Amino acid sequence: MGCIGADAPLVVFADGTENYRKELQELLVAAQTVVESVGSAEESDGSLADRLQKVPQKFAEYLAEALGLVKSC
Numbered sequence: 001m002g003c004i005g006a007d008a009p010l011v012v013f014a015d016g017t018e019n020y021r022k023e024l025q026e027l028l029v030a031a032q033t034v035v036e037s038v039g040s041a042e043e044s045d046g047s048l049a050d051r052l053q054k055v056p057q058k059f060a061e062y063l064a065e066a067l068g069l070v071k072s073c
Contacts, residue, residue, distance in 0.1 A: 038062060 028048070035051045038058040044051070 031048055031052050034055055038055050
């Protein structure tokens, strides 16, 4: 078993079993949900992996805008 970050275990079923297919589907759905939460439908160009890599920047932009709105109130 590998690890991502400090406490998030990564379990990979590479033998083509149903567990592998289920895990892959769950990861795809989770990645799509994250991408959709920070992007608009107009920004749907590129692969899911490409869009997922842009999430940290998009989230930082969102936070900066939200904090700017709070400070101006």
